[in-house]
Amino acid sequence: MGDWITLTASDGHSFQAFSAPHHGPYKGGLVLIQEIFGVTSHIQSLCHEFAELGYDVLAPCIFDRLKPNAAFGYEGDELQQAVDFAGRSGVETPMLDIQACVDLLKQDGPVSITGFCYGGSLTWMAAARVEGLASAVGYYGRLIPEHLDEQPRCPVVLHFGERDASIPLENVEKIRSSHLEVDIHIFDAEHGFCSDRPANYSTDAKASALALTLAHFDAHMS
Numbered sequence: 222m223g224d225w226i227t228l229t230a231s232d233g234h235s236f237q238a239f240s241a242p243h244h245g246p247y248k249g250g251l252v253l254i255q256e257i258f259g260v261t262s263h264i265q266s267l268c269h270e271f272a273e274l275g276y277d278v279l280a281p282c283i284f285d286r287l288k289p290n291a292a293f294g295y296e297g298d299e300l301q302q303a304v305d306f307a308g309r310s311g312v313e314t315p316m317l318d319i320q321a322c323v324d325l326l327k328q329d330g331p332v333s334i335t336g337f338c339y340g341g342s343l344t345w346m347a348a349a350r351v352e353g354l355a356s357a358v359g360y361y362g363r364l365i366p367e368h369l370d371e372q373p374r375c376p377v378v379l380h381f382g383e384r385d386a387s388i389p390l391e392n393v394e395k396i397r398s399s400h401l402e403v404d405i406h407i408f409d410a411e412h413g414f415c416s417d418r419p420a421n422y423s424t425d426a427k428a429s430a431l432a433l434t435l436a437h438f439d440a441h442m443s
Contacts, residue, residue, distance in 0.1 A: 223265055230317040236285035239265050241272035248275035249442040250326025251333055252319055254340030257303040259284055259292035263417040279322040283315050295418060307339050315343055316350050323353045331355040331442040337415060348373035356441035358434045361385060361412050366392040369399040377403045378437045380430045382410035406433055
Protein backbone atom coordinates (compact mmCIF):
# COMPACT_ATOMS: atom_id res chain seq x y z
CA MET A 222 0.00 0.00 0.00
CA GLY A 223 1.52 3.30 -1.05
CA ASP A 224 0.80 6.82 0.10
CA TRP A 225 1.69 10.42 -0.66
CA ILE A 226 3.91 12.34 1.72
CA THR A 227 5.18 15.92 1.76
CA LEU A 228 8.87 16.71 1.97
CA THR A 229 10.76 19.99 2.07
CA ALA A 230 13.95 20.62 0.12
CA SER A 231 16.83 22.70 1.46
CA ASP A 232 15.61 25.78 -0.43
CA GLY A 233 12.25 25.64 1.34
CA HIS A 234 10.31 24.08 -1.54
CA SER A 235 7.64 21.60 -0.38
CA PHE A 236 6.83 18.76 -2.74
CA GLN A 237 4.94 15.50 -2.88
CA ALA A 238 6.55 12.09 -3.07
CA PHE A 239 4.95 8.69 -3.51
CA SER A 240 5.98 6.40 -0.68
CA ALA A 241 5.88 2.60 -0.86
CA PRO A 242 7.04 0.84 2.34
CA HIS A 243 9.01 -2.38 2.19
CA HIS A 244 7.60 -5.87 2.47
CA GLY A 245 9.48 -8.70 4.13
CA PRO A 246 13.12 -8.28 5.20
CA TYR A 247 14.27 -4.66 4.94
CA LYS A 248 17.04 -4.06 2.39
CA GLY A 249 17.35 -0.28 2.49
CA GLY A 250 15.93 2.88 1.01
CA LEU A 251 15.45 3.58 -2.67
CA VAL A 252 14.75 6.86 -4.46
CA LEU A 253 12.97 6.14 -7.74
CA ILE A 254 12.94 8.93 -10.31
CA GLN A 255 10.09 9.39 -12.76
CA GLU A 256 10.03 9.47 -16.54
CA ILE A 257 9.10 12.79 -18.17
CA PHE A 258 5.44 11.92 -17.66
CA GLY A 259 5.49 12.44 -13.89
CA VAL A 260 4.82 10.09 -10.98
CA THR A 261 2.21 8.21 -12.98
CA SER A 262 0.41 4.99 -12.07
CA HIS A 263 3.21 3.18 -13.91
CA ILE A 264 5.90 4.80 -11.75
CA GLN A 265 3.87 3.99 -8.66
CA SER A 266 3.69 0.39 -9.84
CA LEU A 267 7.47 0.28 -10.15
CA CYS A 268 7.70 1.64 -6.60
CA HIS A 269 5.52 -1.22 -5.40
CA GLU A 270 7.64 -3.75 -7.27
CA PHE A 271 10.77 -2.62 -5.44
CA ALA A 272 8.89 -2.38 -2.14
CA GLU A 273 7.89 -6.02 -2.53
CA LEU A 274 11.60 -6.80 -2.77
CA GLY A 275 12.38 -5.18 0.58
CA TYR A 276 13.02 -1.49 -0.18
CA ASP A 277 11.40 1.60 1.30
CA VAL A 278 10.77 3.56 -1.89
CA LEU A 279 10.22 7.29 -2.46
CA ALA A 280 9.36 8.75 -5.87
CA PRO A 281 9.58 12.56 -5.72
CA CYS A 282 7.30 14.65 -7.91
CA ILE A 283 10.07 16.46 -9.75
CA PHE A 284 7.60 18.70 -11.58
CA ASP A 285 5.95 20.06 -8.40
CA ARG A 286 8.02 23.21 -8.76
CA LEU A 287 6.16 23.90 -12.01
CA LYS A 288 2.76 22.33 -11.29
CA PRO A 289 1.76 20.20 -8.29
CA ASN A 290 1.04 16.54 -9.07
CA ALA A 291 1.70 17.01 -12.79
CA ALA A 292 1.28 13.84 -14.83
CA PHE A 293 0.98 13.51 -18.59
CA GLY A 294 -0.10 11.02 -21.23
CA TYR A 295 2.24 9.45 -23.75
CA GLU A 296 1.00 11.09 -26.93
CA GLY A 297 0.02 14.35 -28.60
CA ASP A 298 -0.20 17.58 -26.63
CA GLU A 299 0.41 15.83 -23.31
CA LEU A 300 3.67 14.39 -24.60
CA GLN A 301 4.77 17.87 -25.66
CA GLN A 302 3.85 19.24 -22.23
CA ALA A 303 5.91 16.50 -20.60
CA VAL A 304 8.92 17.35 -22.77
CA ASP A 305 8.46 21.04 -21.93
CA PHE A 306 8.29 20.37 -18.18
CA ALA A 307 11.39 18.21 -18.26
CA GLY A 308 13.30 20.93 -20.10
CA ARG A 309 12.14 23.67 -17.74
CA SER A 310 12.94 21.64 -14.64
CA GLY A 311 16.63 21.60 -15.42
CA VAL A 312 19.07 19.78 -13.16
CA GLU A 313 19.85 21.95 -10.15
CA THR A 314 16.53 22.00 -8.31
CA PRO A 315 15.69 18.31 -8.89
CA MET A 316 18.92 17.51 -7.05
CA LEU A 317 17.57 19.37 -4.01
CA ASP A 318 14.39 17.30 -4.05
CA ILE A 319 16.32 14.06 -4.47
CA GLN A 320 18.60 15.04 -1.60
CA ALA A 321 15.57 15.56 0.65
CA CYS A 322 14.38 12.04 -0.17
CA VAL A 323 17.81 10.56 0.56
CA ASP A 324 18.04 12.44 3.85
CA LEU A 325 14.71 10.99 5.00
CA LEU A 326 15.43 7.42 3.92
CA LYS A 327 18.98 7.27 5.29
CA GLN A 328 17.65 7.58 8.83
CA ASP A 329 16.78 3.88 8.58
CA GLY A 330 19.64 2.50 6.52
CA PRO A 331 21.61 2.70 3.26
CA VAL A 332 20.00 4.43 0.29
CA SER A 333 20.35 3.91 -3.45
CA ILE A 334 18.73 5.57 -6.44
CA THR A 335 17.25 4.42 -9.72
CA GLY A 336 15.45 6.23 -12.52
CA PHE A 337 13.94 5.70 -15.93
CA CYS A 338 14.42 7.76 -19.11
CA TYR A 339 14.43 11.38 -17.85
CA GLY A 340 14.85 9.85 -14.40
CA GLY A 341 17.79 7.81 -15.65
CA SER A 342 19.56 11.03 -16.60
CA LEU A 343 18.76 12.59 -13.23
CA THR A 344 20.04 9.42 -11.55
CA TRP A 345 23.39 9.94 -13.27
CA MET A 346 23.52 13.53 -12.04
CA ALA A 347 22.47 12.53 -8.54
CA ALA A 348 25.25 9.94 -8.36
CA ALA A 349 27.69 12.83 -8.76
CA ARG A 350 25.92 15.55 -6.77
CA VAL A 351 23.71 14.07 -4.06
CA GLU A 352 25.26 13.09 -0.75
CA GLY A 353 24.61 9.81 1.01
CA LEU A 354 23.96 7.45 -1.91
CA ALA A 355 25.29 3.92 -1.65
CA SER A 356 24.77 3.13 -5.33
CA ALA A 357 22.89 4.18 -8.46
CA VAL A 358 21.22 2.46 -11.41
CA GLY A 359 20.06 4.48 -14.40
CA TYR A 360 17.79 3.16 -17.11
CA TYR A 361 18.09 4.60 -20.66
CA GLY A 362 19.07 8.12 -19.66
CA ARG A 363 19.26 10.05 -22.93
CA LEU A 364 20.97 13.13 -21.47
CA ILE A 365 23.89 11.32 -19.86
CA PRO A 366 26.26 11.86 -22.83
CA GLU A 367 25.73 15.59 -22.38
CA HIS A 368 27.02 15.38 -18.80
CA LEU A 369 30.10 13.21 -19.07
CA ASP A 370 32.11 15.70 -17.03
CA GLU A 371 30.16 14.63 -13.95
CA GLN A 372 32.09 12.24 -11.69
CA PRO A 373 29.91 9.75 -9.79
CA ARG A 374 30.60 9.50 -6.07
CA CYS A 375 29.00 6.07 -5.76
CA PRO A 376 29.09 2.89 -7.89
CA VAL A 377 26.88 3.19 -10.98
CA VAL A 378 25.17 0.74 -13.32
CA LEU A 379 23.56 1.96 -16.56
CA HIS A 380 21.06 0.05 -18.71
CA PHE A 381 20.35 0.76 -22.39
CA GLY A 382 18.39 -0.76 -25.24
CA GLU A 383 20.30 -1.79 -28.35
CA ARG A 384 17.43 -0.61 -30.58
CA ASP A 385 16.81 2.67 -28.75
CA ALA A 386 16.46 5.24 -31.53
CA SER A 387 16.84 8.13 -29.07
CA ILE A 388 20.14 6.86 -27.63
CA PRO A 389 22.43 5.61 -30.44
CA LEU A 390 24.96 2.99 -29.38
CA GLU A 391 27.74 5.41 -30.30
CA ASN A 392 26.51 7.63 -27.46
CA VAL A 393 26.55 4.69 -25.08
CA GLU A 394 30.14 4.02 -26.12
CA LYS A 395 31.01 7.64 -25.34
CA ILE A 396 29.81 7.05 -21.79
CA ARG A 397 31.76 3.81 -21.54
CA SER A 398 35.02 5.33 -22.80
CA SER A 399 34.68 8.37 -20.54
CA HIS A 400 33.80 6.40 -17.41
CA LEU A 401 35.50 3.02 -17.36
CA GLU A 402 34.38 2.57 -13.76
CA VAL A 403 30.70 2.51 -14.74
CA ASP A 404 29.08 -0.86 -15.40
CA ILE A 405 27.07 -0.58 -18.64
CA HIS A 406 24.63 -3.18 -19.97
CA ILE A 407 22.95 -3.23 -23.37
CA PHE A 408 19.82 -5.29 -24.02
CA ASP A 409 18.00 -6.40 -27.16
CA ALA A 410 15.26 -3.84 -26.63
CA GLU A 411 13.98 -0.40 -27.48
CA HIS A 412 13.77 2.74 -25.35
CA GLY A 413 11.53 2.37 -22.31
CA PHE A 414 11.76 -1.40 -22.11
CA CYS A 415 10.56 -1.29 -18.49
CA SER A 416 7.62 0.99 -19.28
CA ASP A 417 3.93 0.12 -19.55
CA ARG A 418 3.90 1.10 -23.23
CA PRO A 419 3.32 -2.16 -25.13
CA ALA A 420 5.37 -1.10 -28.14
CA ASN A 421 8.43 -0.52 -25.94
CA TYR A 422 8.07 -3.07 -23.15
CA SER A 423 10.32 -6.12 -23.10
CA THR A 424 9.74 -8.83 -20.51
CA ASP A 425 13.19 -10.34 -21.06
CA ALA A 426 15.09 -7.05 -20.97
CA LYS A 427 13.28 -5.85 -17.88
CA ALA A 428 13.90 -9.11 -16.03
CA SER A 429 17.58 -9.22 -16.98
CA ALA A 430 18.12 -5.58 -16.04
CA LEU A 431 16.30 -6.04 -12.74
CA ALA A 432 18.51 -8.98 -11.79
CA LEU A 433 21.61 -6.88 -12.43
CA THR A 434 20.09 -3.92 -10.59
CA LEU A 435 19.31 -5.97 -7.49
CA ALA A 436 22.77 -7.55 -7.51
CA HIS A 437 24.28 -4.06 -7.65
CA PHE A 438 22.15 -2.89 -4.73
CA ASP A 439 23.01 -5.99 -2.72
CA ALA A 440 26.72 -5.46 -3.30
CA HIS A 441 26.70 -1.87 -2.07
CA MET A 442 23.87 -1.63 0.47
CA SER A 443 24.80 -4.46 2.81
